Amino acid sequence: MAAPPTRGSMLRDRTGFQSGSRRLWRFLLPASLALLLASPMGLSTPSAAQTPSLTTEEANLTADDGVASDSLGQSLALSGDSAVAGASGADVGGNSNQGAAYVFVRDGGSWTPQPQTKLTAGDGAAHDGFGGSVAIDGDTALVTSAGADVDGNNDQGAAYVFVRSAGTWTQQAKLTADDGASSDFFGQSVSLSGDTAVVAAQWDDVGANSNQGSAYVFARSGTSWSQQAKLTADDGAAGDFFGASVAIDGDTAVVGAYQATVGGILAKGAAYVFVRSGDVWNPRPQAKLTASDGALGDHLGISVTISGDTALVGALQDDVGANTDQAQPTSSFVAEAPGARRPNSPPPTARRATSSADPWP
DSSP states (O other): OOOOOEEEESSOOSSSTTTBEEEEEEEEOOHHHHHHHHOTTOOOOOOGGGOOEEEEEEEEEOOTTOOTTOOBTSEEEEETTEEEEEETTOOBTTBTTOBEEEEEEEETTEEOSSOSEEEOOTTOOTTOOBTSSEEEETTEEEEEETTOOBTTBTTOOEEEEEEEETTEEEEEEEEOOTTOOTTOOTTSEEEEETTEEEEEETTOOBTTBTTOOEEEEEEEETTEEEEEEEEOOTTOOTTOOEEEEEEEETTEEEEEETTOOBTTBTTOBEEEEEEEETTEEOSSOSEEEOOTTOOTTOOEEEEEEEETTEEEEEETTOOBTTBTTOOEEEEEEEOOOTTOSOTTOOOOSSOOOSSTTSOOO
16 A cells, blocks of 8 residues: 555634644555556556555544634645644744645554644744745654844745654754845745755856856765755756756756746747766766757646655646646656566666766766
8 A cells, every 4th residue: 555645725724714734645556556666666557456446534634723814734744653744824823924834744544633743943933934844754853934033134034853752743954045135035845865865946146147046965874964065056047947846866856947947949848867876976966867859838847856766756737638737747757677568568768888987867
């Protein structure tokens, strides 16, 4: 049985308009499909008989102190039996829209209806928007405040690390960009893998390029976090919004730039792959991922995710057949060892060998 995906609505809840809730569902996978998903040999298109079936709603998670316009569920993250839901509109201690994040846990197969804890920034202020983006991996959670003022810089943005010990969460660190500036909105997107966090600032000006965007990598040693790298597109331009989405798995990070012009096509969009060797990130992307059928305004890179050697990149406004702006994850980029593909399965969109020195085609 697969781990339960998360779904929900910001507008339908028990406490008021936009106080928010998150609904948890479980999918049942046929044995053949479950084995295929776990296989290192690549994915093939499942048959109709293999289509996952939606069974039951497991839980409806709400904040025990939720009120109208909290927007619980604006952001979500799931790791094992723990879920984090952001509520960037929550008022905290009289601070309007300071924001909060709630941690829910599953115990004995059932989700507790009330949160395990409510996370807030130790130095939060009004309109920080804490909870706009969240991530969790094991006993570490990352919550951002893209609207936070830092050292006098309005809306520079910050990210907060929380750790859990014996069921109790405490703030471990506050992450900010070494070269942050006003209106960077650092923290609009975030990802976490073990002791490494990627936090993006899609409004960051790079050189003379306004809003080109960047992504910052932070690493933990013991209980201390430090900035390890700043990632930018080597061919970036003004208004690319590089960092609109980020994802990391181990030593590989993917960063989306949904407004990037590709081959003269405006806002076709792209995603960039970066790799780390030891403690050093290569400042040049290992690959630039673009859709082979991309078109004007597709916005490829609005969302990204990565698992092992497979990256999935969303194109929010891709036209599919006669369906204008049929939102879908239109392009997947698969990395696999030569000869590992399943018999009779379609070739992957992109392939590379197992060596990290080999490029994504």
